[in-house]
Amino acid sequence: MRTMSKLRVPRLTVLLAVVTAMAFAAAACSADADQDAELNVGSAGTAAGESSLGVVEVQQGDAIQIRSLEAITGDYSIVGLAIDRATAIAVNDYGQIHGFDVDLGASLDDLCSSDGGQAAAQAIVADSDVVGVIGTSCSSAAIAAAPLVTASGMVMISGGATSPALTSDLEGNPGPNYSPGFYRTVTNDVFQGAAMAKFVHDDLGLSTAAAIHDGDPFTQGLARAFAAAFEREGGTITRLSAINKEDSDMVPVLTEIAAARPEALFLPIFQPAGDFVANQAPGVPGLEDTVLVAADSLLNLNFLSLPQSQGMFFTGPDRRFAGNVNQSTGKTADDFVAAYEDLYGHKPGSPFWAHAYDATTLLLDAIAAASRVDGDTLIIDRAGIREHLDSVRGYEGLIGRIACDSFGDCGSNKLVVVRNIGGESNAEASMENIVFSYAP
Numbered sequence: 184m185r186t187m188s189k190l191r192v193p194r195l196t197v198l199l200a201v202v203t204a205m206a207f208a209a210a211a212c213s214a215d216a217d218q219d220a221e222l223n224v225g226s227a228g229t230a231a232g233e234s235s236l237g238v239v240e241v242q243q244g245d246a247i248q249i250r251s252l253e254a255i256t257g258d259y260s261i262v263g264l265a266i267d268r269a270t271a272i273a274v275n276d277y278g279q280i281h282g283f284d285v286d287l288g289a290s291l292d293d294l295c296s297s298d299g300g301q302a303a304a305q306a307i308v309a310d311s312d313v314v315g316v317i318g319t320s321c322s323s324a325a326i327a328a329a330p331l332v333t334a335s336g337m338v339m340i341s342g343g344a345t346s347p348a349l350t351s352d353l354e355g356n357p358g359p360n361y362s363p364g365f366y367r368t369v370t371n372d373v374f375q376g377a378a379m380a381k382f383v384h385d386d387l388g389l390s391t392a393a394a395i396h397d398g399d400p401f402t403q404g405l406a407r408a409f410a411a412a413f414e415r416e417g418g419t420i421t422r423l424s425a426i427n428k429e430d431s432d433m434v435p436v437l438t439e440i441a442a443a444r445p446e447a448l449f450l451p452i453f454q455p456a457g458d459f460v461a462n463q464a465p466g467v468p469g470l471e472d473t474v475l476v477a478a479d480s481l482l483n484l485n486f487l488s489l490p491q492s493q494g495m496f497f498t499g500p501d502r503r504f505a506g507n508v509n510q511s512t513g514k515t516a517d518d519f520v521a522a523y524e525d526l527y528g529h530k531p532g533s534p535f536w537a538h539a540y541d542a543t544t545l546l547l548d549a550i551a552a553a554s555r556v557d558g559d560t561l562i563i564d565r566a567g568i569r570e571h572l573d574s575v576r577g578y579e580g581l582i583g584r585i586a587c588d589s590f591g592d593c594g595s596n597k598l599v600v601v602r603n604i605g606g607e608s609n610a611e612a613s614m615e616n617i618v619f620s621y622a623p
Contacts, residue, residue: 236336236565239314243559246286247550248310249274252303252318252328253343254295258454261483263295263320265531266342266539270317272522273543276512280551283561288313293324295453300324304331313337314563315546317539322346322401326360333364336565338572340546340593341367342539345375345479346404351590358590360400366572366591368538368545368582370500370598372401376408378598378621379449379476379498384416386600386619387474389446393422395436395460397452405451405478421445426456433460434467441469451478454486461491482601484532484610493605499534500582501597501620510579511544519581530611538594541580545572545593597622 241247251270254263267290274285291303300319307313308331316332316339319325325344332339341349344367348358353373383389392413396402403425410420421443424436437460440448448464450457457477464470479499486492504516516537523531546568553567575593578585583595600619604612 236569238565239312239563241283241312241561241563246284247280247314247561247563248286248288248312249315249317249546249550250291250307250313251287252291252293252300252307252316252324252339254299254320254324255290255292257295259295259320259480261485262343262533262535263293265533265536266317266320268523268527269342269519269531269536269539270543272519272526273512273540274547276509276514277544277547280547281554281556281561285547285550291318293319293321293328295321295324297323297327300326300328301331304328307332308335308337311335314550314565315340315568317342317543317546319344320535321399322349322404323399325349325365326400329360329362329365333362336364338364338366338546338549338568340542340572341365342369342542343535344401345369345372346400347371347373347408348400348404350592351588353592361590364569364591366542366545366587366593368542368580368585368593368595369535370594370596371592372405373408374596374621374623375478375498375598376405376410377412377623378600378619379478379496380409380412380416380418381621382496382498382600382619383447383449383474383476384413384418387447389418389474391419391421391443391445392447392449393420393424393440393443393445394449395424395426395440395452397426397428397456399428399453401480402451402453406449409449409451426452426460428453428456430456431459433463437464437467437470441467441473444469445473447474447476449476449478451480453480457481457486458489458491461489461495465491476600479534482534482614484614487603487610487613488607490605492603495603496618497601497603498598499601499614500538501595501599501617501622502534502537502615503599503617504537504581504583507581507583508579509541509544509581511548514581516581534614537581541578541582541585544580545575545578545585 253267320343348360394406396406482497482499549571554563575587587593
């Protein structure tokens with residue numbers, strides 16, 4: 184196993200490319216999702232699948248190639264960098280596979296955008312030695328990247344992209360952007376919308392609400408999920424409004440929303456738009472007493488430190504997993520945080536590091552199970568990687584017990600609502616200031 188001193192600190196690489204439209208036929212059917220086998224961790228010499236997607240051969244002295252594709256620059260980089268770094272730590276903790284090192288290569292930037300995801304995916308699939316990708320941070324980037332990556336025979340496992348469009352509506356219907364070979368350890372936003380709706384209606388006792396999105400697949404999908412769940416709870420949605428990500432003057436949109444005087448306003452949007460909405464909403468007549476609630480896209484130390492975010496409520500993953508152990512590495516969440524602080528001088532700035540760590544070890548386990556050594560060569564069966572992931576049941580990760588459904592949702596589905604205490608010095612404490620728990 185490689186020592187921590189050899190851990191590669193990802194370098195920031197921004198891929199700026201002219202994007203050409205590409206279409207690929209969907210490949211490979213998922214294995215039977217009802218199979219109830221326990222995950223077999225790292226079975227040396229066991230190869231699954233029938234090479235329907237081809238094989239990758241790794242020669243002695245070379246390394247197994249995987250990639251990390253996250254938002255490592257821009258406004259969402261506080262989230263993407265934590266995910267990217269967690270991936271690197273997980274690779275280091277896991278060590279070799281059948282005597283072969285694992286190489287992450289240079290970190291790739293999804294820019295939290297469709298164009299960024301597509302450009303980076305094109306660079307990844309140009310290297311036929313790559314067998315899997317951890318990413319993306321954002322749903323818009325995943326929607327563009329996943330079809331390219333999975334059509335090449337690789338798998339993609341996300342620790343941050345939550346849109347239902349990428350997997351399913353949780354009622355047996357694939358999302359419009361579902362790609363066989365895409366998986367995620369983060370919770371489907373159908374659950375996140377339901378969690379916030381229940382909290383607003385039942386715990387806050389509010390009966391009317393509005394929501395704002397920016398047209399992004401994540402923000403729009405989550406706003407709609409919240410609206411549907413809130414109405415199921417018996418509440419009334421007064422308005423679903425759209426803003427432009429680039430806007431700084433939110434008063435015109437907020438004025439339209441204020442006409443119905445909603446008791447709550449849900450903001451599943453990103454920075455900097457979230458900064459402007461939170462700052463301007465209290466000054467708009469009709470919104471003076473409206474409770475501002477937000478999603479995990481704003482649940483980071485940067486936003487929590489802003490004075491206008493004081494008192495706001497946020498949905499996010501339940502991070503009460505300090506004692507949880509990742510069964511592939513034997514590391515606890517506390518071990519991870521200590522390693523992260525030692526390397527980067529501070530704790531992770533977003534809540535998705537554990538999801539990325541588990542996504543990485545799931546991928547490495549799948550590679551181990553779908554590969555065999557033949558002389559001096561490691562032969563990795565691409566189809567076997569998918570079959571292994573499709574069969575994951577009862578995997579113990581940092582986020583808790585993991586099972587993958589037939590559309591690639593592998594999250595533990597535990598969510599919380601936290602309330603921002605306020606003040607830069609309280610930002611970290613606010614991320615743990617849980618006022619509501621949701622576990623469907």
